[in-house]
Each structure stands twice: as C-alpha cells, then as structure tokens.
Amino acid sequence: MVTLTRTPGDSASGPRLAPAAVTAAVVAFVVIGVQQSLYGPAIPALRAAHDISAGAAGAALSVHFLGAVLGVLALPRSRRRGIADGTFLAAALALIASGCVGFLLAPGWPLALTAAFVAGVGFGGIDGGVNQVFTEIYTGDGGGHGMLNLLHGCFGVGAIAGPVAIGLLPGYGWAFVACAVGSVIVLPVLLGIRTGRVADPRRAGRRVLSLLGLALIGFFVLHVGLETGAGGWETTHLISTGLTASAAATATSGFWFAFTAVRFAVVPLCRRFPPRTIVIACTVMTPVAAVATLSHPLAPWAYGLLGVAVGPLFPTGLAWLGQLRPELIPTVVAVSMLGGVAFPPALGLAVESFGPGAVPWGLVGVALTTVATLALITGLASRPGPNR
Structure with missing residues (x-):
C-alpha cells in the first residue's frame, strides 16, 4: 500500500x-x-x-x-x-x-x-x-x-x-x-509508511542541551504538569469550596471535555495563525484561568477555561518545536511525562500540609512559571546562531 x-x-x-x-x-x-x-x-x-x-x-x-x-x-x-x-x-x-x-x-x-x-x-x-x-x-x-x-x-x-x-x-x-x-x-x-526523512546535517550537530533546548523541554514539562495537576486535584479542590462530590466530578469531566474539544476547535484557526501565535495566546491564558480558580463561585468555570488554554499547547507546541529544534521531539515527548509524574504528587503534599486551598495556588505558580519559560524561549529563538 x-x-x-x-x-x-x-x-x-x-x-x-x-x-x-x-x-x-x-x-x-x-x-x-x-x-x-x-x-x-x-x-x-x-x-x-x-x-x-x-x-x-x-x-x-x-x-x-x-x-x-x-x-x-x-x-x-x-x-x-x-x-x-x-x-x-x-x-x-x-x-x-x-x-x-x-x-x-x-x-x-x-x-x-x-x-x-x-x-x-x-x-x-x-x-x-x-x-x-x-x-x-x-x-x-x-x-x-x-x-x-x-x-x-x-x-x-x-x-x-x-x-x-x-x-x-x-x-x-x-x-x-x-x-x-x-x-x-x-x-x-x-x-507501509515511508517518510523518506533524511537528517539535516546543519541540525545534527546542534547541542541538544543548549539553553533554548532546555527551555523548550522545561516548557513542555510545566504545561503537562499543569494539565495533570488540574485534572487530578480539581475534584478535591471543588469539594472544599462547597460543591457536592457529584458536582465536583462533573466539573472535572468538563475540564477534560474542554481540553479535548478545543483541540478540534483550533484546527481551522491553524490555517490563519502560526503555531507560535497559538502557543503564546494559550499560555498567557493559563495564569488568568488559574487565578480565577481562587474564586469559589468562578472555580468550576475557571477550570473549564484552563482546559481550553492547556488543550492546544502540546500538539501546537510540537509543531513549533518542529520549526525550532526538530531533533528534540523524541526527548521532549519522553521527558514531558515527568510533568505528569511529578506535579500531581507535589500538589498532594501541598494539600496535606495546607489543605485543598493549596491546589489553585499551585496551579497559579506553575502557570506563571510556564509564561516566564515561554518568554525565555521567544527571546532565545529570535537570536541568530546554531547554538542558541
């Protein structure tokens, strides 16, 4: 075939x-x-x-x-x-x-x-x-x-x-x-797939662990951590705000539905906007949504907004990565899983120490760190040179 x-x-x-x-x-x-x-x-x-x-x-x-x-x-x-x-x-x-x-x-x-x-x-x-x-x-x-x-x-x-x-x-x-x-x-x-891909010798010699490479890896680890942390601890946090267990679980389902649906919704936008623009817009939205989870009345809706913000980051970020450092794709896909391994247990420790109210504050901290990392990436990506 x-x-x-x-x-x-x-x-x-x-x-x-x-x-x-x-x-x-x-x-x-x-x-x-x-x-x-x-x-x-x-x-x-x-x-x-x-x-x-x-x-x-x-x-x-x-x-x-x-x-x-x-x-x-x-x-x-x-x-x-x-x-x-x-x-x-x-x-x-x-x-x-x-x-x-x-x-x-x-x-x-x-x-x-x-x-x-x-x-x-x-x-x-x-x-x-x-x-x-x-x-x-x-x-x-x-x-x-x-x-x-x-x-x-x-x-x-x-x-x-x-x-x-x-x-x-x-x-x-x-x-x-x-x-x-x-x-x-x-x-x-x-x-039967034969991509015919040939390694680019100009890229092959790049140091994988350059500052830009590390920043890109960090960005993926952070937003995957934000995704899994929110999905894993949303129910616990919402119950502490007064919602019933059933309502909190339904809201968590809403987070994952928004997270999935936005990936389909963004497809037509990809013809008009480059991956860099979509990544920046979604990343900037994450701390706004995370801060809104601090408000008890807004929290269920804010988690849905956070799902909308985080949903396109991984696939669109991969497309941007393919333009900046394609040789990093396997490393990023593998290492990004550390965000899902490390951040939910870290939030769990915070909940044990400070109560469920620590969940939104943890999300705010990671979202702001993700924005800062993105700012570093955009600055480094604009510099000339093979080892940026």
Whole structure:
C-alpha cells in the first residue's frame, strides 16, 4: 500500500501521508488514548482478580509509563539503524496488542505488570513515532499544526471513551481486547509508511542541551504538569469550596471535555495563525484561568477555561518545536511525562500540609512559571546562531 502521495505543490510543502495512512495514525492515537485510560477504572476488578492491594493495582499505570518513556526514546535509535518509520510503528502496535492480551491472560500479577510494561513500550512508540512523523511532514505547511491538534484531539476522545467502555461492557477485559484488535487492524497500513526523512546535517550537530533546548523541554514539562495537576486535584479542590462530590466530578469531566474539544476547535484557526501565535495566546491564558480558580463561585468555570488554554499547547507546541529544534521531539515527548509524574504528587503534599486551598495556588505558580519559560524561549529563538 502506498502511504505517501505527492501533489503539484510538493516542491514547496513536501510529501503528504495518504488518507489511509492518516486515518490509521488517527485510529492508533484513539487506541492509545483508550489504553492509557483503562488502568485506573479497572483497579477494582484487578484487585479482585489478582487479590492485590490498591497500591499494587495502581502500579500498572506506573509500569505503563515507564515502558512508554522507553518506547518514545527508541525512535531515534531505530532511525539511526535505518529502520523504516512504518516498521517501527507496526512493531509498536504489535507490542500494544500482545501486551493488552498478555495483561488479561497473565496468571499472576508480576506477569500482568510485565505485560503492562510491554504495552507501555508500544504506547510510547506510537506516541513518539506518530508525533515525529506528523511534525516532520506537516509542520512546514501553513496550518499543518492543525493536523497535530486533530491527532491529539482523537487521543482525548479515546481517553474519554475508555472509562465509559469499562462501565458499559460486561468486564474490563473487553476494553483491553478492543485495544488489541484496533492495533492489529491498523498495523498493516502503518507498516507501509515511508517518510523518506533524511537528517539535516546543519541540525545534527546542534547541542541538544543548549539553553533554548532546555527551555523548550522545561516548557513542555510545566504545561503537562499543569494539565495533570488540574485534572487530578480539581475534584478535591471543588469539594472544599462547597460543591457536592457529584458536582465536583462533573466539573472535572468538563475540564477534560474542554481540553479535548478545543483541540478540534483550533484546527481551522491553524490555517490563519502560526503555531507560535497559538502557543503564546494559550499560555498567557493559563495564569488568568488559574487565578480565577481562587474564586469559589468562578472555580468550576475557571477550570473549564484552563482546559481550553492547556488543550492546544502540546500538539501546537510540537509543531513549533518542529520549526525550532526538530531533533528534540523524541526527548521532549519522553521527558514531558515527568510533568505528569511529578506535579500531581507535589500538589498532594501541598494539600496535606495546607489543605485543598493549596491546589489553585499551585496551579497559579506553575502557570506563571510556564509564561516566564515561554518568554525565555521567544527571546532565545529570535537570536541568530546554531547554538542558541
């Protein structure tokens, strides 16, 4: 199957993925969105099936993310060895399918965790690999960052659908089976991807850890931390403001809905505004929304606004990164996960020490730090020189 097409404008904009390949990549992102969201809702069933504690059951998600980091970082090594991107992506889907099935069939919890790790490696391979391919192919095109927002919006759809599926299906295992089946279905299509990407020798010699590189990495870690911190602690904070547990949970769902919906909504804007403009506008909005969460009456709506502000940052930021330092994409995708690992527990410690009122103050602090980091990036990016 041919997965690259050329149009009369290719001399200026480069090759494009064929519609079948784009569809397969989008479906793969829905699959990994579902996959990531399954472990938490499955905890009660996992505890009963394996006779384990809640903490042990929660280790599945930690192991998943550990594997994901390795999967993301495997892409540069794969390319250095001359392995085609399609082969890499197909292998990642095979790991997801085998890991999901192994997780269900494992006779004991240690083997189940091993399977979760395998599936996590596949998750990271798809996350890093598809992001890399889409960034390289579409970033040079005006509005091409809309493709990244579309892609990540579909990831959000999967993340929303996963818990719903566990609630509707007769057992949690069916949702994992669906991930495996979806992976197998799109595997042959992604196997045929040939991007023809050749390393740019002018970029290859750049120091990854230049000041600009560090600032870019820091920016992604911060806004992912803001995203996961708000989503993880919003319910706790809103209950402390007087909302019922049900109303607070509904408001938290609203945050994730806004976070996902805005990625689709911003797609048409990407034809009019470059990624830098959208990133700056959304980042400046984050401290405004975070400060508004300090007001009890405004807090539920402010979290929704924060979801709108944060939603486009990762995909649009990747498009901007592809223009500034494309060699950093695998590193950024992997290291940005640290924001999700570190910031929610840090907020938890603050809540233990100062109460739920610490949540909005923590969000304000991270949002302001993100704005400051963005200011540093824009200043450094405007400087000439290969090691900026």
